[in-house]
Amino acid sequence: EVQMVQSGAEVKQPGESLKISCKGSGYLFSSYWIAWVRQMPGKGLECMGIIYPSDSDTRYRPSFQGQVSISVDKSTHTAFLQWSSLKASDTAMYYCARLSSLTHVDVWGQGTPVIVSS
Amino acid sequence: DIQMTQSPSSVSASVGDRVTITCRAPHGLGAWFAWYQQKPGKVPKLLIHSTSTLQSGVPSRFSGSASSTDFTLTINKLEPEDFATYYCLQAGTFPAFTFGPGTKVDLK
Numbered sequence: 001e002v003q004m005v006q007s008g009a010e011v012k013q014p015g016e017s018l019k020i021s022c023k024g025s026g027y028l029f030s031s032y033w034i035a036w037v038r039q040m041p042g043k044g045l046e047c048m049g050i051i052y053p054s055d056s057d058t059r060y061r062p063s064f065q066g067q068v069s070i071s072v073d074k075s076t077h078t079a080f081l082q083w084s085s086l087k088a089s090d091t092a093m094y095y096c097a098r099l100s101s102l103t104h105v106d107v108w109g110q111g112t113p114v115i116v117s118s
Numbered sequence: 119d120i121q122m123t124q125s126p127s128s129v130s131a132s133v134g135d136r137v138t139i140t141c142r143a144p145h146g147l148g149a150w151f152a153w154y155q156q157k158p159g160k161v162p163k164l165l166i167h168s169t170s171t172l173q174s175g176v177p178s179r180f181s182g183s184a185s186s187t188d189f190t191l192t193i194n195k196l197e198p199e200d201f202a203t204y205y206c207l208q209a210g211t212f213p214a215f216t217f218g219p220g221t222k223v224d225l226k
């Protein structure tokens with residue numbers, strides 16, 4: 001069974017750093033792009049960026065460029081989303097997802113809720 | 119950044135109704151479209167990909183189509199479990215990987 005399993009909920013203070021993870025299993029991890037998708041409370045879905053595990057080719061949506069960092073560890077089949085200095089506006093649910101043929105997301109992680117509050 | 123429009127933003131319907139949701143890709147982008155259903159507190163679920171291909175296990179009352187710049191999701195004979203929010207996704211050369219703002223389908 002193809003699965004994307006994400007790390008657990010996080011509660012952080014503004015200014016702190018954070019790295020959340022997403023482990024893929026049940027498929028050839030290196031051969032599928034992985035996307036990170038943000039969903040702020042009560043809002044819609046936004047694709048933040050995508051990464052290709054085989055060569056770590058990473059693309060960011062302009063509005064997220066410089067705000068987050070996406071990386072991958074092929075050896076552990078894990079993708080990461082990282083912040084160096086969190087803001088309250090980073091409070092959201094973050095999903096990782098597998099892209100199929102770069103035409104659609106076909107498998108989603110369960111989501112990682114991130115709360116940033118002082 | 120490519121801006122997608124999705125209409126209507128919300129629709130009130132009854133069980134058995136036909137519901138149509140449309141996304142418009144600016145400049146007639148010839149990219150693939152997919153449709154997702156999301157219920158509160160749940161992970162989005164893929165319904166349609168490659169504009170009109172029904173995902174395995176999805177009921178046939180869901181269908182997708184396209185004309186010019188408009189991409190449409192149709193739900194025939196709405197069932198109680200279909201009340202949810204629906205998102206389109208336009209895929210193409212990144213960063214053109216864009217979700218529509220969503221359409222909430224609720225009970226009239």
